[in-house]
Amino acid sequence: MKLIRRKSGTFTVPGDYLGVIEEFLPGGGTYIDDGIIYSSSTGHLLVDSHNRKISVYQKTNSPLIPKEGSLVLGTIVSIHNKNLNVRIFQIRDKPLFNPFNGIMHITDVRRGYVKTMLDVYQIGDIIRAKVISIKNREFHLSTQENELGVIHSKCSFCGDKLILSQNSLKCPQCNKPKWRKIASGYGKKDFIKLF
Template sequence: MKTKNGDFVLPGDALGVTEEFLPSEWTYDDNGDIRSLVAGTVSIDPKNKKISIVPKTKSPVILKRGDVILGQIREVRGQRALVDVDGIKDSKRSLPITFLGAIHISQARKGYVDKLTDDFRIGDLIQAKVTKVMGVDNADLTTAENELGVLKAMCTNCRHFMEKIGKKEVKCPNCGRKETRNISSNYEG
């Protein structure tokens, strides 16, 4: 093991390997190496084989599995939609760094999805749930629940926000274009 109980560490410092311990609070798995997310003191739980960090200062807001985030679609590629994560829903504090989220086509909604562009388009504002945090600034997301999905759709023709006209359909009030989306039950339009 690389560190001992009580050692002071900085973000990114190697703490050990996943063959010895499970990453716990304020740590992450970096291809088998367990690293610190924050500056603080190492805490080792030998009974449960866990390693965590006790933060030295007031803890920053960090994404974790199960968090519901708000974000904007940056790019839609064949099997993935990339999301700029703007924040955690209902959190009064902002994220300390910019997170990039990814929604795999299998996590877009329940059931079969033929084309991801039928569910998301660049500029759409979305609500998604974190399924996995990878490293310090990347997360896998899902929108396969009713309240998750597109909160505000942006027209691909004139870039105006669109109005909901059906369960999966939106219409631009500016140019009249109709498009499909994975619409959240909380759609704002």
């Protein structure tokens, strides 16, 4: 959790810890989660000590930050049985100067049961995902919808780019099918903009 100076004028971004409800009344540009007040906006802090109220005033031309509902692109940087971590490097078609950390739980991979993350994704995969919630500056992602999932992947054995073949991915070298939650348009569109 990032601690910021709770002084009027301090720059904050969504998810910054602002205090607890025992200390402050939450004002505009904030949200409460479990008694803790966080910033929900990019902007500057306004601490009204007289009324014990804390608010965030939005800046115009705010830097690009994923919001709830944003479509993002990211690289999978670590995988565990029940969740994985993503480095978000692009929001829609806009590359980010500083990447954000995304996390995905196994229940948000796709509709239906997934036994382990290792069955559907691998480290290094590039995925298109949707931000479903923001907590503690972590962006919780889902790939349940059709257009979401892996958009680029390499074979873990030979490093060849996996190709789409009858609704699954295949390595042209090893010829083995690879299970993935594949995004519609795998290997196209967003990717061309990037490389």
